[in-house]
Amino acid sequence: MAGLTLRGIHKAFGDTPVLNNIDLDIADGEFLTLVGPSGCGKSTLLRIIAGLESQDRGSISIGEASVDHLRPHERGVAMVFQNYALYPHMSVFDNIALPLTMTRLNLFERLPLTRHLSLRRRRVMDEIARDVRAVAEQLRIENYFGRRPGQLSGGQRQRVALGRAMVRHPRAFLMDEPLSNLDAKLRVHMRGELTELHARLGVTMIYVTHDQVEAMTMSDRLAVMDHGDILQLGTPTDVYERPASIAVAQFIGSPAINLLPARVGASGQIELLGRTLPIDARNAPTPELMVGVRPEAMRIGSGPCAITCRFRRRENLGSESILHFDLAASPAVAVLCRVGNDTPIPEGEVTLAFEPRDCHLFDGKGRRIEVESRDAAGSRDLRRVGDLR
Known part of the structure; x- marks a missing residue:
């Protein structure tokens, strides 16, 4: 686990500025939500943290180390996407295990024919199976190992996506509107599950949403964004009771x-x-x-x-x-x-x-x-x- 520090993050697409010198400190183990209307820059900021986009100016540190020069898989973060990004031809078990097989097995050991030839591969796969089962038990999806994503409900697919992120034991979770594709009842249920998951893991989570209810009910702090700026940063109670501007007051509260x-x-x-x-x-x-x-x-x-x-x-x-x-x-x-x-x-x-x-x-x-x-x-x-x- 680790905190994150963002300093002077600026991003533009052509002549259109998207992020305007963002400064942000996120504590170790904190649940911080980036909330704002569509097009405010929150998803772009999350992708920059993940390394999927590069900033034009500024720096990002995770823990005490700068990660600006690191590729996404080297940053020690795991991202959960809005569309789950599961492989449809792979089972639930294989989807969750994929990050571990890619990092713990070499290219030769990942070939299908080597499963009967390499003793090391069998030993590593046993270790991966134990790690996958441990995560699946936390998410209550161990009974779905043999299914494929198309055979799962939206909430089950979301748990599989979370499991694939958790199995890596990342220093921080990045979540880009992960509940937006679920129906209203399931969104309420998954909000509670994510909050409990954060309490159990104690890991840093950065969550992006345009839904103020998600932001208010789940976050330790929230950053209200618009037009590439952070308008206000504070606890949900502070932002609701003392909005810093009309824009914040209009967005937070229903x-x-x-x-x-x-x-x-x-x-x-x-x-x-x-x-x-x-x-x-x-x-x-x-x-x-x-x-x-x-x-x-x-x-x-x-x-x-x-x-x-x-x-x-x-x-x-x-x-x-x-x-x-x-x-x-x-x-x-x-x-x-x-x-x-x-x-x-x-x-x-x-x-x-x-x-x-x-x-x-x-x-x-x-x-x-x-x-x-x-x-x-x-x-x-x-x-x-x-x-x-």
């Missing part, structure tokens, strides 16, 4: 955060649609701001902060509902509210309330700024600036 236009009044407090909020923003860099409030922080009724909306429709999620509103003062602005299914459905105009401490304040460039608010009891709550990367 449904997406509500954004309401506001300004700093003469008193230094926030003015939102004609109402003064108990939030001191006199240190804001610009008078025009955006107030972000997550749908789960909204409630129907009165409160220290409130807006008037018109009900549009309800989205039933079973145990809860997402209520869709239009802002009364600006119908083009949509407002969402997450409520329990026992909440009466409103009609016409309705007041939505939220607490000052649930507000996220962003400047004219979309960056989080520090605000000071007071709750209903008058106590102070300092909302600090999120780290920009």
Whole structure:
């Protein structure tokens, strides 16, 4: 096992920049997720770490040693791909054993006719079989050794791909959207399996996904990426509770955060649609701001902060509902509210309330700024600036 260090990683395809001087430190044994929309550069960064792509500038170290000059199989990492990349003509056992046979047997010993001629080959193959069985027992796929990939379900094929990576005992696992081809129920199951696998192995894992639920539920830390930059790096709780920018706030959280236009009044407090909020923003860099409030922080009724909306429709999620509103003062602005299914459905105009401490304040460039608010009891709550990367 080993940590990874990335310094100044830059990559462009022709005149199009893909990664912009990425700096990243990944601790030994950490589960770090690169999350972001399609085309943000996360898969390219993973392939550069694996050695499948070369960076234009920058350096990568695994442990204390630079790996920039090493080929993929020399870096001590194992990659699990989105499409599993299993050999369809080979059995499950042979697919898992392949990395070991390629490294432990020489070219002559890998020829089919030598299996009866080489004593060393038989001894090595016995050792490989023990290693494959040990990994298969951890993944509960030892009963599928004689099958081929086409005879397996998606979840079983994913376990075989994991087994082929695990049997090498790599210093780090690299996973490129490995669950995206599975159905919703199986994705939930495999999320739990991967989390438990990481806990058992204690190995460094770098995971790429565009699914924020995967990123939030599995990671020790996550790096939110967009347009080749890391927008924010932190624990799932930190990124959710203190998004560093509007882009992060909109991507992390489902449904997406509500954004309401506001300004700093003469008193230094926030003015939102004609109402003064108990939030001191006199240190804001610009008078025009955006107030972000997550749908789960909204409630129907009165409160220290409130807006008037018109009900549009309800989205039933079973145990809860997402209520869709239009802002009364600006119908083009949509407002969402997450409520329990026992909440009466409103009609016409309705007041939505939220607490000052649930507000996220962003400047004219979309960056989080520090605000000071007071709750209903008058106590102070300092909302600090999120780290920009």
